[in-house]
Amino acid sequence: MRRLTVPAIRERKQDGVTQQPIVMLTAYTARQAQLLDAHCDMLLVGDSLGQVIYGLPSTIPVTLEMMANHAAAVVRGSYHSVVVVDMPFGSYEGSPQDAFDSAAFLLKESGAAAVKLEGGEAMAETVEFLVKRGIPVMGHVGLTPQAVNVLGGYKARGRDDAEADKIVGDAKALCAAGAFAIVVEGVVEPIAIAATKAVDCPTIGIGASAQCDGQVLVTEDMLGMFERVPRFVKRYENIAETIAGAAETYASEVRARTFPGEEQTYQPK
Ligand code: KIV
Numbered sequence: 001m002r003r004l005t006v007p008a009i010r011e012r013k014q015d016g017v018t019q020q021p022i023v024m025l026t027a028y029t030a031r032q033a034q035l036l037d038a039h040c041d042m043l044l045v046g047d048s049l050g051q052v053i054y055g056l057p058s059t060i061p062v063t064l065e066m067m068a069n070h071a072a073a074v075v076r077g078s079y080h081s082v083v084v085v086d087m088p089f090g091s092y093e094g095s096p097q098d099a100f101d102s103a104a105f106l107l108k109e110s111g112a113a114a115v116k117l118e119g120g121e122a123m124a125e126t127v128e129f130l131v132k133r134g135i136p137v138m139g140h141v142g143l144t145p146q147a148v149n150v151l152g153g154y155k156a157r158g159r160d161d162a163e164a165d166k167i168v169g170d171a172k173a174l175c176a177a178g179a180f181a182i183v184v185e186g187v188v189e190p191i192a193i194a195a196t197k198a199v200d201c202p203t204i205g206i207g208a209s210a211q212c213d214g215q216v217l218v219t220e221d222m223l224g225m226f227e228r229v230p231r232f233v234k235r236y237e238n239i240a241e242t243i244a245g246a247a248e249t250y251a252s253e254v255r256a257r258t259f260p261g262e263e264q265t266y267q268p269k
């Protein structure tokens with residue numbers, strides 16, 4: 001299986017219709033990427049790794065180095081999916097040139113194919129600057145977690161007309177600037193559908209609508225790694241219980257001196 005390409009993802013949507021919805025999950029490690037790769041079209045090295053891997057309170061403190069290291073691991077662990085890396089807060093907003101330097105660093109360090117950045121119309125000039133210089137860009141509109149301090153929380157967006165118009169306008173501006181796809185996060189369904197209909201490039205929904213051109217979830221969320229998850233997450237497994245259960249059994253066997261057993265113990269010939 002040859003690795004999918006950015007143009008192949010973009011071309012999934014033709015004349016406003018996506019025949020085959022785009023499947024995307026986050027991945028932060030090589031082994032995780034290996035397990036997810038064959039089932040996905042794209043793997044996102046999301047800056048959500050700040051909370052998920054590093055226990056940070058938000059994505060704001062995430063650095064370029066953290067993103068580059070995890071992205072390199074995910075590229076090493078995959079051979080099929082397009083690997084997209086999030087640009088962390090502070091690495092791209094200042095100017096298109098800053099954004100280019102940061103994006104080039106991420107792609108050179110990791111071997112990933114594309115970057116993702118948050119923000120709509122305000123980032124359109126930057127998106128165009130990067131795309132014209134050889135860096136494919138995925139947009140991200142609606143609930144943009146790096147703007148948590150401006151938005152004041154992680155509530156769904158698009159509930160009033162002004163917000164709804166802005167989300168659709170942001171998606172249009174990004175697509176016109178050359179974004180190959182756009183994540184639509186935490187947006188009321190009619191507005192997610194309106195944004196999807198308004199743009200030629202595929203929309204990837206999270207907390208949005210099944211009518212988006214694709215879907216993404218944080219893998220740890222959908223595996224049931226956390227007790228508390230947003231309403232839009234469907235838990236396909238309860239991995240937290242599995243891990244805690246295994247640790248409990250291991251601990252009791254160590255304390256009872258029943259592990260290691262005969263099978264796990266070397267003896268002289
Ligand atoms: O960082 C992340 O995981 C993301 C997705 C949730 C879209 O940006």
Ligand code: NA
Nearest residue numbers: 046047048086
């Ligand atoms: Na992100």
